[in-house]
Amino acid sequence: VRGRVRPAIWLRVALRAYPSRWRRAHQTELIDLLRDSVAPERTWPGWRVATDLVVGGWRIRWRMRPPLLRWLGYRFLDIRLPAPWHLWARDDIDGAWWPVRTVAVGVTIAAAIWLVIFALPVPSPYMVTPPLAVVFTSVFGARRQRRRARLTYDSPIPSADVGLWQGGWIPAPARLRVAPILAMAGAALVPGGLFAAWALLHPSSQPRLGHVVGSIWLALALGIAVLTFTVAVHRRTARLLATRRPDERPPRHLRSVVVVGMIAVQLSMEAAWGLAQRAELIPGIICLILTAGIAIGPALIVLSLVALRSERQIGLDVTGRDLRLAIFGASDVIPPEPARHVIVVTRRNSRRSTA
Amino acid sequence: MVARYIVDRYIAGVREPTYLILLALSDGPLHGYAIVAEVSEISAGRTRLGPGTLYTALDRLAHDGLVSVSGEEIVDGRHRRYYQLTDSGTTALSDETRRLSALARAARGRLRHATAAT
Numbered sequence: 113v114r115g116r117v118r119p120a121i122w123l124r125v126a127l128r129a130y131p132s133r134w135r136r137a138h139q140t141e142l143i144d145l146l147r148d149s150v151a152p153e154r155t156w157p158g159w160r161v162a163t164d165l166v167v168g169g170w171r172i173r174w175r176m177r178p179p180l181l182r183w184l185g186y187r188f189l190d191i192r193l194p195a196p197w198h199l200w201a202r203d204d205i206d207g208a209w210w211p212v213r214t215v216a217v218g219v220t221i222a223a224a225i226w227l228v229i230f231a232l233p234v235p236s237p238y239m240v241t242p243p244l245a246v247v248f249t250s251v252f253g254a255r256r257q258r259r260r261a262r263l264t265y266d267s268p269i270p271s272a273d274v275g276l277w278q279g280g281w282i283p284a285p286a287r288l289r290v291a292p293i294l295a296m297a298g299a300a301l302v303p304g305g306l307f308a309a310w311a312l313l314h315p316s317s318q319p320r321l322g323h324v325v326g327s328i329w330l331a332l333a334l335g336i337a338v339l340t341f342t343v344a345v346h347r348r349t350a351r352l353l354a355t356r357r358p359d360e361r362p363p364r365h366l367r368s369v370v371v372v373g374m375i376a377v378q379l380s381m382e383a384a385w386g387l388a389q390r391a392e393l394i395p396g397i398i399c400l401i402l403t404a405g406i407a408i409g410p411a412l413i414v415l416s417l418v419a420l421r422s423e424r425q426i427g428l429d430v431t432g433r434d435l436r437l438a439i440f441g442a443s444d445v446i447p448p449e450p451a452r453h454v455i456v457v458t459r460r461n462s463r464r465s466t467a
Numbered sequence: 468m469v470a471r472y473i474v475d476r477y478i479a480g481v482r483e484p485t486y487l488i489l490l491a492l493s494d495g496p497l498h499g500y501a502i503v504a505e506v507s508e509i510s511a512g513r514t515r516l517g518p519g520t521l522y523t524a525l526d527r528l529a530h531d532g533l534v535s536v537s538g539e540e541i542v543d544g545r546h547r548r549y550y551q552l553t554d555s556g557t558t559a560l561s562d563e564t565r566r567l568s569a570l571a572r573a574a575r576g577r578l579r580h581a582t583a584a585t
Contacts, residue, residue, distance in 0.1 A: 138548075140546045141499060141546050141547075142518055142522060144545040144547075145499040145503070145518055145521075147545065148500040148545065149500065149503060149518070163519075168517070168518065168519020168520055168521075168522055169519065171519070171523045172522075172526050175526075175527065
């Protein structure tokens with residue numbers, strides 16, 4: 113909350129149990145209630161109060177969510193929810209864990225198809241899963257803007273959410289374009305070196321790779337050095353972003369960890385299967401994928417650290433636009449005066465109104 | 468047994484605190500901390516509302532149309548939002564009080580019989 117002391121870490125974590133819409137409406141009031149109830153010198157109110165706080169949040173979430181069948185239809189088949197759950201849908205679309213839910217949907221569907229494929233006589237079923245996950249994630253889950261636009265069509269934007277749903281970020285000209293090039297170059301060297309190290313331990317590969325061992329280790333060291341350098345560049349950009357972000361955006365520190373973790377688990381399964389089946393082809397593909405992962409790694413870590421250490425109530429979007437901006441060296445410019453005219457579209461007729 | 472307790476305690480909602488909140492609001496609009504203090508006084512210190520329990524109950528009551536927000540103000544740097552009973556809330560409170568009274572009467576009758584039998 114602007115102009116107020118930032119709540120303690122435990123309280124911020126506990127408040128995450130509540131839906132974001134509820135937090136926007138009641139967070140200040142609830143924090144002040146805690147200040148009244150608990151002695152001011154105490155920063156920790158005890159496990160009873162903290163548990164009650166978290167359980168209360170989850171109870172509100174439980175009450176707000178749609179029934180199971182409607183939820184399944186909405187989540188997996190993108191079926192519209194009726195009006196009583198539009199507020200829940202807004203929270204869902206704007207939620208910090210949206211990418212996680214999206215990836216989870218894709219991975220779940222892909223895993224189900226994977227099981228079917230394994231039952232069929234397909235020569236390389238493990239090759240099918242990553243593309244399937246990507247396809248289903250993009251087809252069924254990732255249409256955030258489309259869902260947002262459709263929801264806006266179904267029910268007008270609440271006045272409290274006008275700023276959130278209007279967007280308003282204007283990309284500034286990109287700078288420091290050398291950073292992503294360096295990051296990609298360094299990232300390409302690292303998995304190559306790791307793969308070579310693995311291959312050296314593999315008896316059948318040693319005769320072919322033995323004469324370039326020195327070069328491989330040099331590439332590995334160079335790659336790590338370049339990545340370390342890019343950290344400094346990303347740090348500068350991330351701090352620039354942090355100073356220009358408005359308050360009260362939902363913190364999104366953890367979602368990158370979960371998304372990357374889920375993808376890592378999937379890749380690890382693929383790698384294990386591939387290594388068991390073919391010694392060289394699959395590790396090579398894994399190296400290519402790891403290259404992209406390692407390239408964004410430094411920016412990801414720096415963004416997370418800057419967001420966590422920031423004095424203000426900001427949350428950098430470390431798997432979305434902010435990550436892209438940090439990697440490509442661009443920054444956002446916030447318009448000095450946000451637009452106050454909102455176009456409200458209803459199903460029967462269209463009209464303009466002023467918020 | 469444990470599952471039943473969890474459902475009653477954490478999912479289905481707590482009925483007694485909800486009733487006490489409605490009772491606390493029967494005298495007029497109150498803010499969150501005042502509701503906590505009033506409930507503690509009504510229950511002779513037996514019920515101490517946690518912040519989660521309070522706001523879950525208020526959220527549900529507001530959703531059901533039994534309470535509404537009557538106003539907001541800043542007092543000593545504290546944000547106060549006042550809640551009040553609606554007409555439906557007053558009716559619900561009266562109905563629940565009648566039900567509890569009938570239950571207490573029935574309990575007293577049974578206790579008298581049990582005492583006489585012994």
